Every structure is written in C-alpha cells, then in structure tokens.
Ligand code: HEM
C-alpha cells in the first residue's frame with residue numbers, strides 16, 4: 001500500500017507588526033488631519049473563496065478572539081447560520097447554490113462576508129463624530145467606541161452593508177481586521193483558524209502575488225473567469241477575494257460588482273454641507289445688512305393717531 | 316426706543332391668546348433645539364455644539380424626540396392659524412412689490428388682514444417642511460424604525476432631511492428677522508398684545524375687522 005501523506009503547504013499568513021496610533025492615521029472621520037509623511041506597508045487579508053469549505057472555523061475564531069457572546073440562534077433550514085452580521089458577529093459565511101449554465105454543475109459558493117476595509121471607506125466619510133472611525137496608514141479601518149455616538153450614518157455610508165449598531169452600548173461594530181492582534185505581531189484570528197488556508201494575511205503586495213498563483217491554478221483547471229476581487233470603485237480593499245467567477249461577483253450572495261460610495265452619500269456629505277452652511281451664513285449677513293441699510297420698521301406717531309381716529313370713528 | 320413707548324400708543328389690541336403663545340414658544344424652543352442638535356451632526360465644524368447637551372450620543376438620542384414634540388406642537392399652531400393663512404386677493408399685490416415691502420413702504424401696499432403674503436408663505440412652507448422633516452427623520456431613526464426601510468431609502472431620507480433642515484432654518488431666520496425688524500411685533504408673542512398703531516401700520520384690514528366686530 002502506498003504510503004499516502006497529505007500535507008498542506010505552510011500558510012502564507014505572515015505576521016506583520018504595524019504601529020498603530022494617532023500619528024499613523026491617513027483618515028479620521030469628521031476631521032481634517034495631516035497624514036504621516038510615510039505610509040506603512042499596506043496590509044490585506046485574502047479570502048480564497050474557491051478553497052473555503054464553509055466550516056465556519058473563522059467565525060468561531062472571530063467570536064473567541066473578540067470575546068463576543070452571541071445568543072444561540074435557530075436553524076432556518078439553510079446553512080447560513082447566524083443568518084446575518086450583527087453587533088456580535090463580525091463575519092458570516094454566506095452560502096449560495098448556483099447551477100453553472102455552462103457545465104450544468106451545481107456549485108456551492110461560500111463567501112466569508114465582513115468588513116472589506118476599503119481604501120476609500122464610505123462609513124468613515126459618512127460618520128459625523130470626529131475620530132469615531134479612523135483609517136491607519138496600513139489601510140485598516142477601525143471604529144473607536146469611545147467616540148462613536150451610535151447614529152448609524154456609517155451604515156448608510158457603507159457600500160457593503162457591514163456596520164451594525166449594538167443594542168447594548170449603542171455604538172457601531174464591525175471587523176477590526178484584528179488590529180489588536182496585528183499590533184502585537186499576530187495575524188488575524190480568522191486567518192489563523194482557517195484549516196484550508198483559504199484565508200491568508202500579509203502585505204497587500206504579497207497577497208496579490210499569492211492570489212495570482214491561485215488564479216493561474218484555477219484557470220488551468222477550467223475556471224476561465226477566476227480572478228481577484230479588489231474593487232477599484234472604493235480605491236481597492238484591504239480584504240480581497242479570489243473568486244472562481246470574478247466576472248459575476250453578484251453570484252456570491254450579492255457581492256457588488258462595482259461598489260462605490262453612493263452618489264447620494266457623496267452629495268449629502270459634500271455639496272449639501274458647503275452650500276447649506278454658506279446659505280445660513282449668507283442669510284444672517286443679509287439680515288444684518290438689510291437692517292443697517294433700511295433701519296428698523298417703526299410705528300410712527302401718525303400711525304398711532306390714525307389708529308386712534310379709526311377707533312373713535314367706529315365706537 | 317425699539318418699541319414705541321406706551322405713552323404714545325393710542326391703545327392696545329390683543330393678537331394672541333395665552334394658549335396660542337404657549338403653543339408658539341414650545342414650538343420655537345423645540346425648533347431651535349432641533350436646529351442646534353441637528354447642525355451639530357451636520358458639519359464637523361459644529362460638532363462642538365454637542366457639548367451643550369452632554370455629548371454626541373445624547374444629541375443622537377434627544378434630537379428625534381424633540382422632533383416629535385415639535386411635530387405635535389406645530390400641529391397645534393397649524394390648527395389655530397391655517398384659516399388666517401389662506402390666500403387672499405391682496406397677497407398677489409404684496410408679493411409683486413418686494414421693494415416696498417423690504418423698505419417698509421407699507422403705504423404703497425394694500426391693506427393687510429391678519430397675515431401678509433410673506434407670513435403666509437412662511438407658514439405653509441414651514442408646515443410642508445415639518446412634514447418632510449418628520450417623515451424623513453423617522454426613516455433614519457434607527458433605534459426604533461431601522462427594519463422598516465432599506466439602506467438606499469435611508470440614504471435618500473438623510474439627504475432630504477438635511478436639505479429640508481437647512482431650508483427650515485433659513486425660513487426661521489427670515490421669520491425671526493422680520494419679527495425684530497418690524498418693531499413692536501415681539502410683544503404680540505410675549506404679552507399677546509400689539510399697539511393700535513402697529514396694527515394700523517402693518518395689518519390695517521385686521522384692525523378694521525377687530526374694531527368693527529367689537530362695536
Ligand atoms: C420633526 C421630526 C424630526 C425627527 C424625527 C428627526 C430625526 C432625525 C434623525 C433620526 C437624525 C439622524 C441623527 C440622529 O439620530 O440624531 C436627524 C438629523 C438631523 N436633523 Fe432631524 N429630525 C426632526 C426634525 C428636525 C428639524 C425640525 C430640524 C431642523 C430645523 C432637523 C435638523 C436635522 C439636521 C441638520 C440633522 C443632521 C443631518 C446631517 O447630519 O446631515 N431635524 N434628524
């Protein structure tokens with residue numbers, strides 16, 4: 001009998017140790033800041049959807065590390081469980097059954113959903129509380145719960161429907177990309193737990209290179225449209241996917257094919273603010289000028305006389 | 316000097332009942348609180364205003380509730396005043412003489428009833444804006460109404476809410492400025508009375524009607 005041995009190649013997850021801190025921010029909600037002169041190496045998590053077996057080890061690792069206690073859910077008849085992200089669930093596996101029209105094969109598409117850590121984060125743009133959402137120079141987008149006021153604007157800003165407001169402390173929660181683990185030189189909990197190495201973490205460049213290898217391999221095995229999901233509409237993301245059908249990201253439980261910050265959010269957070277505030281200032285100035293030029297509109301003695309006469313005439 | 320001294324006032328006419336005045340000031344207070352709390356979230360340069368209320372989280376909690384107070388309070392004003400704000404024939408003439416209006420040449424304008432066309436426009440515009448504000452406000456009131464609308468709908472609601480709020484505040488600025496500019500007006504909402512001369516000058520038809528109904 002042949003001595004069969006199955007060994008996974010070592011995980012390409014590397015331990016990057018960035019320095020976090022106020023001086024390292026490239027974006028800060030509702031604030032104007034001077035970004036650091038030198039950006040740290042951009043990091044990324046790469047989720048190879050084609051390797052994922054849907055075991056949810058990453059979900060468990062995420063709950064463990066972040067000390068999240070979610071109440072036990074109920075089975076709704078599908079694999080999706082818990083059914084959605086919530087303040088205590090930063091990542092969920094979304095399962096899609098799809099019949100490939102070309103091969104007539106039933107494909108089970110499993111996507112690990114969670115914060116994409118956009119290079120141009122919509123949540124941060126929408127947030128009204130200074131410093132409640134920050135982006136470090138390595139690309140990670142994080143929420144500061146001390147500063148968050150729980151308004152939920154981030155939910156409206158996000159192109160991926162990720163943040164959730166806690167009913168307990170009324171602040172917004174989402175994946176932190178384990179910034180607290182990275183700070184001490186550890187990779188994200190989900191990546192460490194993934195048994196198939198479908199989730200790997202490292203510098204963004206390394207992750208892109210790793211993805212290239214995977215895509216070449218997938219293509220050689222018939223997945224013509226395999227590709228990397230790093231959507232340019234949000235400046236790229238710091239969580240990327242390898243998809244077998246990169247031409248149709250929507251197949252994967254509605255992953256948007258070209259996510260951007262909604263033009264409505266851009267308008268609300270852009271022109272409306274400038275035009276609105278200027279209009280208020282303008283109105284106040286016009287009022288003052290009008291008063292200076294025209295002077296008060298006073299009742300004259302004559303008016304009082306006439307009023308008196310009117311009353312006499314009547315009574 | 317601002318208000319013509321009482322000695323010179325021929326007599327006073329009552330313009331607002333105590334009920335109407337309380338109703339007005341509840342509305343005014345809630346509108347100002349809404350404008351301040353709302354603006355503090357509207358632009359980062361005004362976020363410091365949240366300090367007046369004990370922080371952004373508290374502002375986020377109280378703003379919609381004050382909105383509810385405003386809505387019902389304004390409803391009271393609406394029921395009281397809507398009739399007097401129906402359009403009348405003199406309105407067109409008033410509107411078509413903006414220069415005389417703005418320079419206070421009221422002798423060149425038609426005799427005005429309870430409200431002039433400007434006041435009527437302000438009344439109907441505010442009524443409309445408050446409906447828009449409560450409707451869009453409820454859509455983005457995530458604490459209680461999150462499940463009822465989609466995120467794209469909430470985005471539109473926030474856009475509408477912020478624009479409507481700016482227009483409402485502009486309307487409020489005009490309203491308050493008019494009350495200050497036209498001296499002798501504020502006493503109508505503080506003591507409920509205006510002088511005969513004030514009524515003669517600004518709302519002569521109203522004065523005639525009042526005097527006629529008394530005799
Ligand atoms: C009538 C009922 C109203 C309701 C239910 C309401 C509700 C809301 C809600 C839920 C928000 C989101 C922030 C938060 O949670 O506090 C908000 C924001 C805001 N509200 Fe209101 N509101 C009302 C009336 C008003 C009025 C009368 C004004 C101004 C005169 C106003 C001005 C604003 C502004 C400026 C914002 C910030 C929008 C932005 O950030 O761009 N609101 N309102």
Ligand code: SF4
Nearest residue numbers: 127148149151152154
């Ligand atoms: S809920 Fe918190 S993080 Fe989200 S936009 Fe509001 S203040 Fe910012």
